[in-house]
Structure formats: C-alpha cells, structure tokens
Amino acid sequence: MTPEPATPPTAPLQLTRQQMQALGEQALAMVIDHAENIREQRTTTSLSRREAMERLQTPILETPTPPSELLELLARDVFPNAFRADHPRFYAFVPSPSNFVSAVGDFLTSGHNVFSGHWLASSAASQIELTVLEWLQQACGYPADAGGIFVSGGSMANLSAIVVARETRLGGHDRQSVVYYSDQTHSSMSKGLRVLGFSKTQRRMVASDASLRLDIDALAAAIATDRAKGLRPFCVVANAGTTNTGAVDPLPALADLCDREGLWLHVDGAYGAAAVLHPRGAAALEGLGRADSITLDPHKWLFQPFEIGCLLVRDAQAMKAAFRVEEDDHADYLADISRHIQDDVNFFERGIQLTRSFKALKLWLSLRTFGVxxxxxxxxxxxxxxxxxxxxxxxxxxxxxxxxxxxxxxxxxxxxxxxxxxxxxxxxxxxxxxxxxxxxxxxxxxxxxxxxxxxxxxxxxxxxxxxxxxxxxxxxxxxxxxxxxx
CATH class of the missing domain: 3.90.1150.170 (Aspartate Aminotransferase, domain 1)
Structure with missing residues (x-):
C-alpha cells in the first residue's frame, strides 16, 4: 500500500517575515554603527581565556533564546573584544580594510546560499567569478588562456599552487623533488609543503640578500648543488611584497633563471600583487606576468572582508589537470555534471574544494560600485x-x-x-x-x-x-x- 503523506510539522527553523525584518534591521544597525564609529573604537582589545569563558561559555540549551538578546550579547562581549583589522589606525600585520558594499555582498552570498562548485549549480555566479578572475589576470599581465580560483586566503592559494606545479613539472609526488624559497617567505609556504608531504630535505630555504630579497646567486648555487646530488628541483617561490617589509624579489631575473632551469615560478603576492593596479606598484612588480602562478589576497590590499584569497595560473588547463577527478575516484554523484556540461568551467576542477561559496560576489560588487x-x-x-x-x-x-x-x-x-x-x-x-x-x-x-x-x-x-x-x-x-x- 502506498503510504499517505504525513501532515507537515511546524517548520522548526523558520522565522516570520516580521521577525526576519526586525532581526535584519538590528544586525544592519550594528554593522552601520561599526562602520560609522570605527575611529572612536579601540584598535585592539583582547580577553584572557578565563574572562572569555566567564562571559561566553554556556551549555547548549533545548529551549530557544530571543535572537535580539543574542545580538546584544555579540555587540557587548564579542565584537568589541577583537583586533579591528579594518580600523584606519590598525597598522599591524597586514590589515583587512573592508568596505560596507563588500559586507553587503557577503550577506547576500550567505542569504542566498549559492553552491559554487560547478557550472550546473551556479552558471551565473560562476560567470561573475570568471569575469572578476579575468580582471585580475589582465591586471597581472596574464594571457587570455590563464585561469584562476577564489579560495579562503593566501595559505590555501599557496598550497594549491604547489599542487599544480608538482603535477605539471613532476607528474605527481616525487621524494627527490625540491622547492626553493627565501627566508622571508610567508610561513604558509612551509606549512603547505609539509601538508603536501614534502620533507625538510625537500624544502630549501635560501638566504635573502641585504635588502631581504631572494638572492639569485645563492638560489642558482643551491639548484646546481641539488642537481649534482641527483635531486629534482622543480619550483621556485618568489615574493611580491613580503609580509615583513614589503620587499619584492627580483622577478625578471627569477623568471629568466626558471626558464633556463625548467622550473615552475610561483609568486606569492598575497599581500603585494594587488598593487599592480597602481603605476608605482606595477613598476615594483615588473615581471609578475611571467610567473607560472600567482597568489593574491583581495582581503588585503583590495579592501575586502575576510575571507577571500585568489590563485591565478598562467595555463588554466594545468589547474584542471592537477585537480581533476579521475575515473577511479568513483565520483558517481557527479555523473550528471559531466553528462550535461562539457565545455564550461567547474571550479571543483580548479581547486581542492567541491563545496564552496560564491566568494567573488563581494569583490565584483565593490569593484562595480566604486570603479577601479x-x-x-x-x-x-x-x-x-x-x-x-x-x-x-x-x-x-x-x-x-x-x-x-x-x-x-x-x-x-x-x-x-x-x-x-x-x-x-x-x-x-x-x-x-x-x-x-x-x-x-x-x-x-x-x-x-x-x-x-x-x-x-x-x-x-x-x-x-x-x-x-x-x-x-x-x-x-x-x-x-x-x-x-x-
């Protein structure tokens, strides 16, 4: 016997329109107050672990709490007790000087909950993402057949770049392979290499010169020494604006060296690459477009809220080859994707994630709103x-x-x-x-x-x-x- 449909229960996670309106207005007022009054706020405040536990550690409750009370708690105890990386006088680390339009973009992204892993699920969102990537690719001097993807930040972009470099130059993991980078390179590179299985003997840190730039002669000597030992140098990581001092490694000379040696050149421009939009930055970043891959973090010098990083690759097909889902991976649940969509871009084939959000919206919205x-x-x-x-x-x-x-x-x-x-x-x-x-x-x-x-x-x-x-x-x-x- 065919079962009869059950009477629908009351939706457990639904608010009325009036409740949503009131909650949204309260949240919006909090964000506007933050933006308007930020100069009157402290740049940093931090609680001890004990203070934080006393204010915020509670058991999970079976019964509801009015969301207005929860927002009041956040306004009182959470948001004031943090580094304000979007404060005009926050000069530490690399700030994240956000803007209100991009915050609205984040709200719209979360509110519409767009899955942006493949074209079939998010064709229009994917096209916006591709458009913004093309803007950045052109700014960096990349050709039309370049590609890219938005990720969480520079750490994931750098890790992903090494994956593409390894697959392209080596065809996979090789215990004899070696990556080179300077002693001023961001710690995310060493961490990413370790996660990818590169041992300490495969991670070659080269001394920087007196200007804290990667020393070309020391690099060339290290490569020659490793080749003589039977090792396989395959990648050099350059800096386009180090976190410590803003130093830019000698990109043209590094590109020449990598061309001669057949090495992949990755430029970590998480901080500085966005400055290519400015004439002074473009001059400092001469040679950037010769890199095989570039990391760029819009949540730094493109004034976006956390999180949005970016990886650009000179050859989009190299990204796809590195992150493709192989037949023996048995991703049967993606059969309809490959059956319907043959020529369009699926972002899960350009990076590690299948499930990913519509990260490009906030950058697109602010670039279009304000202009370059x-x-x-x-x-x-x-x-x-x-x-x-x-x-x-x-x-x-x-x-x-x-x-x-x-x-x-x-x-x-x-x-x-x-x-x-x-x-x-x-x-x-x-x-x-x-x-x-x-x-x-x-x-x-x-x-x-x-x-x-x-x-x-x-x-x-x-x-x-x-x-x-x-x-x-x-x-x-x-x-x-x-x-x-x-």
Missing amino acids: AAFRQGIQVGFDVADFAQQWLEASGQWDIVTPSQMGIVTFRWRGPGMSPDAVDALTARVVDRLRADGYATVMSTLLHGRPALRLCPIHWDATTGEMATTLTMLTRFAEEDIARR
Whole structure:
C-alpha cells in the first residue's frame, strides 16, 4: 500500500517575515554603527581565556533564546573584544580594510546560499567569478588562456599552487623533488609543503640578500648543488611584497633563471600583487606576468572582508589537470555534471574544494560600485602614509629606518645612543605592549637581521598622515618615558 503523506510539522527553523525584518534591521544597525564609529573604537582589545569563558561559555540549551538578546550579547562581549583589522589606525600585520558594499555582498552570498562548485549549480555566479578572475589576470599581465580560483586566503592559494606545479613539472609526488624559497617567505609556504608531504630535505630555504630579497646567486648555487646530488628541483617561490617589509624579489631575473632551469615560478603576492593596479606598484612588480602562478589576497590590499584569497595560473588547463577527478575516484554523484556540461568551467576542477561559496560576489560588487579608479586611489593612500611615516621618523632624529617604505610597509628601531642592542630589543617589546594597551593605534614588531624592529603597514583606504603622526609621537613618548624610568 502506498503510504499517505504525513501532515507537515511546524517548520522548526523558520522565522516570520516580521521577525526576519526586525532581526535584519538590528544586525544592519550594528554593522552601520561599526562602520560609522570605527575611529572612536579601540584598535585592539583582547580577553584572557578565563574572562572569555566567564562571559561566553554556556551549555547548549533545548529551549530557544530571543535572537535580539543574542545580538546584544555579540555587540557587548564579542565584537568589541577583537583586533579591528579594518580600523584606519590598525597598522599591524597586514590589515583587512573592508568596505560596507563588500559586507553587503557577503550577506547576500550567505542569504542566498549559492553552491559554487560547478557550472550546473551556479552558471551565473560562476560567470561573475570568471569575469572578476579575468580582471585580475589582465591586471597581472596574464594571457587570455590563464585561469584562476577564489579560495579562503593566501595559505590555501599557496598550497594549491604547489599542487599544480608538482603535477605539471613532476607528474605527481616525487621524494627527490625540491622547492626553493627565501627566508622571508610567508610561513604558509612551509606549512603547505609539509601538508603536501614534502620533507625538510625537500624544502630549501635560501638566504635573502641585504635588502631581504631572494638572492639569485645563492638560489642558482643551491639548484646546481641539488642537481649534482641527483635531486629534482622543480619550483621556485618568489615574493611580491613580503609580509615583513614589503620587499619584492627580483622577478625578471627569477623568471629568466626558471626558464633556463625548467622550473615552475610561483609568486606569492598575497599581500603585494594587488598593487599592480597602481603605476608605482606595477613598476615594483615588473615581471609578475611571467610567473607560472600567482597568489593574491583581495582581503588585503583590495579592501575586502575576510575571507577571500585568489590563485591565478598562467595555463588554466594545468589547474584542471592537477585537480581533476579521475575515473577511479568513483565520483558517481557527479555523473550528471559531466553528462550535461562539457565545455564550461567547474571550479571543483580548479581547486581542492567541491563545496564552496560564491566568494567573488563581494569583490565584483565593490569593484562595480566604486570603479577601479577608487581602488587605485586607496592603494595610493597606503603608499603615501607609509612614505610619510618614514619621513617623520627620519626627521625626528630618534629612530633608525631598518627598511625604507616599500609597498606600503616601513620598519624602524629606536636609535638609543648609549643603549646596548639587547636593551633596545627589550624597549621595543615594551613600547609595542604599551601602545596596544592604550588602544589608539596598533603597531607590532618583527624580526629583521636577527633583531626586533617596529613595523607599520598603513594600507587602509581611509588612513591619514595626521593620525600616523599622532601614533609616531606616542611611540616616541612611550620610549622616552620607558628610558627615564630605568
């Protein structure tokens, strides 16, 4: 007997239109308040683990809680207690200077819950993604048959690039293969190589030169030594704006070397590659288009909210060959995809993920809303404020420039006449902590040439030289007061 349909139960996860409207308005007001009042907020606040547990650790409940109360809890206890990487005075790490239009794009992406793994499921969304990728490919100097994919960030983009390089140059895993990168390369590269099964003996870290760029002669010598040992060099990773100092490796010379040696050239431009949109950035990134693959993070210098990274590959077919689902993988549930769609782009064939969101929407929406000229102007702000910081520090007579303003980053160290290097090291840490405790701005330190140095990365599109001058004045005062107390 054919069963009778059951009476539908009350939908357990449904709100009424009025409830959705009220909740959406409350959430929207929170985001607008954040955007409008961000300059009045602290740049960083952090709770201890004990404080966080006391405020936020609760058992899961069987009974409902009004969502308005939950949003109030978030506004009170969660969002204020974080690094505000979108703050105009957040100069640490690499900021993520977001914009409201892209935040709306993220909301629309989540609200419509578009699956963007293959063409059949998201033809229009896939076309928008391809369009934005083409914009970036053209900006980087890539040909029409290049390809790309949006991923979570630079870490996943770098890992994916090595997969493509390995499959293209080696045909798969080879215990004799070797990858080369400088001592200034982002830690995601070492981690990704380890995840992919490359042992320490296959990961060759090459010393950088005095300008903290990959040393061509040292690289060539390492490659020759490894070939003589019977190893298989196959990939060089270059930097297009290191996280530490904004240094750009000598891309034309590296491309020449890789051409001669038959090596894959991957450029980690997670931070700096987006600056190619600006004439100054394009000049610094000469040779970028000769790379076999490029990492670029729009959630950095393209002013997008987390997360959106990007991998571009000169040959789109190389991506597809590296990530294809082979017949013996028994992906029978994808049979209709291959039966209906033969020539269109399926993003699961360009990367690791099958299930993936419509990451391109926020970037497309903001680029179309503001125009590329506005983004170019935002990049200019980063250059200008970093240049100003260097000029201020040099004029003060109390700080030494460790690395000059390049790609929106400048590093510096207290001059400290009569102080030992170790004493200046300790002073650097105390000044960083005091500024963070004050909350007006955030500056962090890094290690350069074996010593800590303060580092500024003022790439917010609304950063100002006035606020930078105030920050540097505070750092100077904190250093002077610290010395006076000892």
